[in-house]
Amino acid sequence: MNNVVPLQSTPLRCSGPAVEFRSSPASRVWAIATVVIRELCRRKDFYVLFILTALISVTLASVNIFGDDKVVRYLKEICLLLIWVSSLVIAIVTTARQIPSERENRTLFPLLAKPVSRGQLLMGKFVGCWMAVGLCLLCFYLFFGLLSGIKEQSWPVLAYLQAMLLHWAMLAMVVSMTLLGSIVFAAPSSNGTILLVVTGGILFVGSHLNKLAIGLPEPGQTLVYGLYYVLPHLELFDVRELLVHGWGLVPAAPVVGALAYAASYSALFLALASWRFRRMPVNT
Amino acid sequence: MRVATCVDVVEPILKIDDLWVEYPSRESKGRIQQAVKALSLTVNRGEVFGFLGPNGAGKTSTMNVLLGFCPPTRGNAYLFGTSVRETFARQRIGYLPELTYYYKFLTAEEILRFYAQIFGIPRAVAEQRIDLVLKLVELDHARRRPIKTYSKGMQQRVGLAQALINDPDLLILDEPTSGLDPLGRMKVRQIIQRLRNEGKTVFFSSHELGEVETVCDRVGILIQGEMRVEGKVSDLLQQHYGNLEQLFMEIVGCNAAA
Numbered sequence A: 001m002n003n004v005v006p007l008q009s010t011p012l013r014c015s016g017p018a019v020e021f022r023s024s025p026a027s028r029v030w031a032i033a034t035v036v037i038r039e040l041c042r043r044k045d046f047y048v049l050f051i052l053t054a055l056i057s058v059t060l061a062s063v064n065i066f067g068d069d070k071v072v073r074y075l076k077e078i079c080l081l082l083i084w085v086s087s088l089v090i091a092i093v094t095t096a097r098q099i100p101s102e103r104e105n106r107t108l109f110p111l112l113a114k115p116v117s118r119g120q121l122l123m124g125k126f127v128g129c130w131m132a133v134g135l136c137l138l139c140f141y142l143f144f145g146l147l148s149g150i151k152e153q154s155w156p157v158l159a160y161l162q163a164m165l166l167h168w169a170m171l172a173m174v175v176s177m178t179l180l181g182s183i184v185f186a187a188p189s190s191n192g193t194i195l196l197v198v199t200g201g202i203l204f205v206g207s208h209l210n211k212l213a214i215g216l217p218e219p220g221q222t223l224v225y226g227l228y229y230v231l232p233h234l235e236l237f238d239v240r241e242l243l244v245h246g247w248g249l250v251p252a253a254p255v256v257g258a259l260a261y262a263a264s265y266s267a268l269f270l271a272l273a274s275w276r277f278r279r280m281p282v283n284t
Numbered sequence B: 001m002r003v004a005t006c007v008d009v010v011e012p013i014l015k016i017d018d019l020w021v022e023y024p025s026r027e028s029k030g031r032i033q034q035a036v037k038a039l040s041l042t043v044n045r046g047e048v049f050g051f052l053g054p055n056g057a058g059k060t061s062t063m064n065v066l067l068g069f070c071p072p073t074r075g076n077a078y079l080f081g082t083s084v085r086e087t088f089a090r091q092r093i094g095y096l097p098e099l100t101y102y103y104k105f106l107t108a109e110e111i112l113r114f115y116a117q118i119f120g121i122p123r124a125v126a127e128q129r130i131d132l133v134l135k136l137v138e139l140d141h142a143r144r145r146p147i148k149t150y151s152k153g154m155q156q157r158v159g160l161a162q163a164l165i166n167d168p169d170l171l172i173l174d175e176p177t178s179g180l181d182p183l184g185r186m187k188v189r190q191i192i193q194r195l196r197n198e199g200k201t202v203f204f205s206s207h208e209l210g211e212v213e214t215v216c217d218r219v220g221i222l223i224q225g226e227m228r229v230e231g232k233v234s235d236l237l238q239q240h241y242g243n244l245e246q247l248f249m250e251i252v253g254c255n256a257a258a
């Protein structure tokens, strides 16, 4: 057993006897979240959508294609629509690929071989995706505020902040729902599409489902009613009208209620996802 | 080398107790395939254990149970006396998977910092360890480059570096030398040697017997999920006239013929 090349002399251990370190669950979650944020910063997704939104808005702002008094209002409407669509796309696309790409690239294995639970991993992904889209929102709303401020000469900063907060809370539900979807649906690519359709559906017809149900024959009626009560009402968080017309702030009580609503739904989706993920063998 | 205390001697670092792993069969639906059958083994502190077997023998399946990736069908396994079902059992181990690609958008340095954070290693100590392991696997020159620019061999070395980041007492390496060129293999073997000289316990799998003679204290040969031979390398060498390759071929060959 002597045919081994002489070893270097530096010891592998650098801190004397084994020191037992232990991280807190929160720091593990945060570590995982930072990787997600880094990833989004290094990918093109956000920049492309931001530049697109900015280009379209600035172009519209410079050409007066609408009647004079309505110019700014339409401009704001379109800009906000672009922001909503972009933020949903970023949130869903970013979240939907997290767990599938961990599995495909097999980065899940070295990670789960460390003292981190699957629940903490999911939580880290949630926090990371949510924080990352929060940063994107900040950029979007800053741009929106600047654009409409320059056009209108008014700066309702509080209204913008409130709209952004509600928007961000809504995205918490979308992110956690997508995370749940990425664990439940076997095919990763379909998850993003399904979630985009579901989210879009809720935003467009979510508030009308109950009226829709009344006109339906029986099995359909119960089903649609069920959906009306089960699905999160994302559309409640949409206060674009207020910004467009400059109608001021939503009173504090409904805002707090909405935030609590978003928090409960997100917690529910995360709990379901974590329950499912913990029981799943990952070595397939 | 560190001196083992009395308590350490009593307790095996790794213990597998009548382990069975079954999968739903890939070929025929509804049937099950037994990947590991009634496997029992222990690895003591400071030992380098070579877990041998041809492809498909069940080596990776065994390690998957050790790391909590899938639950055992029957039996149990313990790391440092803690059931592998508990997250904390993994605080003091380092693991190199068979095939992995690391987060491509991060640099080697960032990946190691991330894993150090998961272990709760304080920042200053972590930086020291990152320097150390990157030097060890000879990636110091590329530490600030994203992984997507790395060659396959370099990625394998990132894997080794991350397995060492927490200064583990037990290393579980799944075919650490497969897919490497001869020089790469020799370097990995040297690293295993070094770890052993420092009193670490290493449990590694391989499908080539030749390479383990030089680094292992003990080997076990797994064929179709069953442990066929287990013993000290020196004893086996004596019994089989110094030719382990022959022994391995015989066992594998017999099995193929049967």
Ligand SMILES: Nc1ncnc2c1ncn2[C@@H]1O[C@H](COP(=O)(O)OP(=O)(O)O)[C@@H](O)[C@H]1O
Residues within 6 Å of the ligand: A283, A284, B023, B024, B025, B026, B033, B034, B035, B053, B054, B055, B056, B057, B058, B059, B060, B061, B062
């Ligand atoms: N996720 C899985 N589903 C079904 N069969 C599997 C799975 N993983 C491994 N197997 C089967 O179990 C057996 C042992 O595989 P494995 O543990 O990977 O062997 P080794 O690592 O020794 O090459 C093989 O026959 C393999 O086909």
Ligand SMILES: [Mg+2]
Residues within 6 Å of the ligand: B056, B059, B060, B061, B098, B174, B175
């Ligand atoms: Mg294998």
